[in-house]
Amino acid sequence: MPVFTRLRRPTRTTEPTRTTEPTRTAEEGREGEGHSEEEKQRDGTSEAPAAPDPAPGDSPRDSTPGSPGALPLVFRALRARHARLRTEHPRATRAARWTLHGLAAALIVGALLLPNTAGALRPDRFTRIPAEAIIGAVLLLALPRRPRIVVAALYGAGIAVLTVLNVLDIGFNEYLGRGFNVVLDWGLLDDAQHYVEDSMGGATATAAAVGAVVLALLLVVVMALAAVRLSDLLARHRTRATRGALIAGTVWITCSALGLQISGVPVASDRAAAALKVQGKRVRDTLRDEAAFEKVARTDPFAGTPSDQLLPDLRGKDVLITFIESYGRTALEDPVIAPGVTGTLDTGTESLAKAGFAARSGWLTSATFGGSSWLGHSTALSGLWIDNQQRYRTATASDRLTLTKAFGKSGGWDTVGVVPGVQKGWPEAKWFGLDKVYNAFRLGYQGPKFSWSTMPDQYTLEAFQRLEHSKKRDGNKNLMAEIILTSSHQPWAPLPEMVGWDELGDGSVFGPVQKAGKQPGDIIADTTKSRREYGKSVEYSVTALTQWLERYGTDDTVLVFLGDHQPIARVSGLRASRDVPVTIVARDPKVLDKVADWNWTEGLRPDRDAPVWRMDAFRNRFLKAYGSVPHPAGG
Structure with missing residues (x-):
């Protein structure tokens, strides 16, 4: 028989060969608790071996920057x-x-x-x-x-x-x-x-x-x-x-x-x-509010009022509706701000009385606070509570009869808007019913800006006098103007000062005043300074307006002026009301007799306990007081 040689296989060990590991501290051992070695390496908690240098024969793609293999090499090197x-x-x-x-x-x-x-x-x-x-x-x-x-x-x-x-x-x-x-x-x-x-x-x-x-x-x-x-x-x-x-x-x-x-x-x-x-x-309330407000905007008690039944008791009068920026209740009641403002209002009441004018004042609760002035303007003039941008868009897209539009619809007034704060297109002018608009670039101002305000209120009023109020109207019409005074807009630095009315010219006279004024950075972060400068700005705006009325007002001039909202919460306080003053001034006593039942305070300064209405109530009350007859559309 052939002899077969038996080949012996290598003996296999029953235990894997152990490799030497570096000694870990007790803390590192506890950190690795509950994980396999593979998971710890993925989590970056295990020691990773140093990446070997690429062999001479490796593909250059593996180490060329920007190549597919470069990024893994970088990660391995970092590890x-x-x-x-x-x-x-x-x-x-x-x-x-x-x-x-x-x-x-x-x-x-x-x-x-x-x-x-x-x-x-x-x-x-x-x-x-x-x-x-x-x-x-x-x-x-x-x-x-x-x-x-x-x-x-x-x-x-x-x-x-x-x-x-x-x-x-x-x-x-x-x-x-x-x-x-x-x-x-x-x-x-x-x-x-x-x-x-x-x-x-x-x-x-x-x-x-x-x-x-x-x-x-x-x-x-x-x-x-x-x-x-x-x-x-x-x-x-x-x-x-x-x-x-x-x-x-x-x-x-x-x-x-x-x-x-x-x-x-x-x-x-x-x-x-x-x-x-x-x-x-x-979010939920906002989405629900859109549909509800659209229905309210379509309901207007004066939508169908014939033109001859709109504001008959003001025919023959030039009516100026003037908003003073940030003119709020705080200006009349804050202990730091009020002394200067109330003194200015009392002085104005006396000087206007000498010129034959009388006034009545009350309070309106604004739909906005601290800013978004257009919400206050549109609320007062439309009779709608417009307290957010969505409502503003809905209202201005409707055919709502605004107070300013009512003057134009009546056929007895030319309607003008003086809006020095507007520096771009303003399509809302049509909704407000304004025939002509003077924005920041149409008033002829060549002087410096005063922070956000494009021009001092005194110049705005003088330009309005020159461009519109002094002119005779065609067709026996009178003038209705919506005027926005902006000098009391934050940050209240630098502030303009009153100059001689005959010295205004093109506004260049305000150059030295602007240069000598405070800078916004000097007061914007200081609440006390902001309050003081805010008070001065309101004093300036009220002074400019009352002096203009003394200088240019006639027996047929009716001035309505009010604040659009309170100043920012940092000045007025987080718990301040939203109330703003509102005043009607006229030389003809019959104009004020029409609002005698409103129980407003005599003079430019409303008493603390004078009546307070929501701002959206003003349009209807004003229209009714001066003879307008409610007539809903289709009624």
Whole structure:
């Protein structure tokens, strides 16, 4: 038999060959708790081997910048460098890592507790326990790695968006006395930029706009990264994190049930959830309001009134309806502001009385606060409560009979608008019923701007006198003018001063006055200075108007002047009313007799307890007082 040689196979060991690993500290061992080595490497918690240098025979595509293989090489190099740093400087690396953890936690918790008003920005508001942080931690602990990272990034980005809305709320509350409406108010940010540009220069406005956008985007990115970092930390310490979340939830429920507070602030917080609820309610109410307001706008008791039955008791009179910017109740009642303003009003009452004029004054509650003057103008003249931009668009797209349009429809008046604040197209002029409009470029002014205001009120009134009031009307018509006085518009620096009426010329006389005035930056951040300068601006506007009436008013002149809204909340206060003064001045006693039953105060200064109406009631009351007959369309 042939002899077969038996080949012996190598003996296999029962245990895998062990490789030597670097010794890890106890802290690093605990950090890796609950993860496989593969998962820890994906999370970046395990030591990664240094990337080997590319072999001479490797494809050049792998290392050429911009090639498909370049990016992985960069990542591997960074990971290798990080691994070396951890090995060479373990304490510094650990300290830096936990510092970043702490900053991420502080950022997330601080954002969840951020209030939406400047007055609530106090340290005790940030010592609370946010329910949203506990719920977020529980959710992230329950998710696998990849869904956890996605959810954490979305969670952080969502908190960032909520933070931006809270910051916008702070700004809107500080200036307009109300929160930010995510449906309607984005357009006002563009107006805010133009305001900054007119007040502080184009470079400042551009820098502020770019800076705000960059900060908002950066906040979203940083918040997302912070949330992902914290989610990784929770996953690495899953057992202890689960136990901590349970304890925190129990403490939150206990504090909420017992109503525990620190310095009057509840320990248990659901601030972020409440903010989302408020924003949601605003959106819901806004969407519902659009259809409801459209129906109200179509209901007009004077829509069908024949022209000969409109304002018959004012025929033969030149009627001037004048809005004074930011002329609010605060100007007459604030202890810092009021002495100068009330003294100016009392002086004006006396001087007008010597010229044969009498006046009656009351209060109107404006539809707006701190800004958006067009809402106040349209509310007073249309008889509609127009308190947001959506309502304004709906109203101006309708055929509503405004008070100014009623004068034109009657056939007895030419209608003119003097609007020095308008520096672009103004299609609403047709809705207001104005035959002719003088904007910032049609009044002949060659002097300097005074911050936002394109020209001093004294010049505006003199230009109106020259261009319209002094002219004879064709066809036995009289003049009705809507005049907007802008010198009392924020930021109230620099302010114009009265000059001789015969010295006004083309306005160049105001050059030295403007140069000698304060700069916006000198007062814009100082509440006390802003209040004082605001008071001076109202004194100037009232003085210019009353002196104009003394100088150019006739037996047939009827002046109605009122404020469009209160000054910004930083000046008038967060809890200030929305009331503004309204005054009718005439030399003919029959004009004031028609409103005797209104019980308004004699003179230019309304008493504190004088009647207060909503501003949308003014149109109907004025039309009825001067003989207009209600006649709904189709009635």
